[in-house]
Amino acid sequence: MSTELTQMKCVPCRGGEPTLTDxxxxxxxxxxxxxxxxxxxxxxxxxxxxxxxxxxxxALSFADGVGQIAEEEGHHPAILTEWGRVTVT
Known part of the structure; x- marks a missing residue:
């Protein structure tokens, strides 16, 4: 990629928009x-x-931080918080 992902802004998915190709x-x-x-x-x-x-x-503190960033970006992943682990999808 020509642009670092950390410098990019999330564009929220809307119904009917194409997903990435393989x-x-x-x-x-x-x-x-x-x-x-x-x-x-x-x-x-x-x-x-x-x-x-x-x-x-x-794990809970991390999940909260992910949630705050996700809200700022308008992108809302699935976040599963368990003892000792967080799954972000």
Whole structure:
């Protein structure tokens, strides 16, 4: 990618907008190390990453931070908080 992802702004998905092609996804994946592509039975491919922590409090604090950034960006991922881990999809 010619632009660093950290410098880009999220463009929220709206119904009917095209998703990334497999080729575009392959181009992006090297920039998002430790993330994987998952499909949850609805035919839509998504990025997912599991973050690990020492305890629930650390996981909850991280999830709260992700939520704050997501709200600022207008992008709302699925965030699953469990003891010692947070899954962001």
């Amino acid at each position: 080729a575009e996804m392959a181009d992006v994946l090297p920039s998002v190390r430790d993330w994987s592509v998952v499909e949850r039975g609805d035919g839509i491919k998504r990025l997912e990453r599991i973050f690990k922590f020492k305890n629930f409090a650390e």
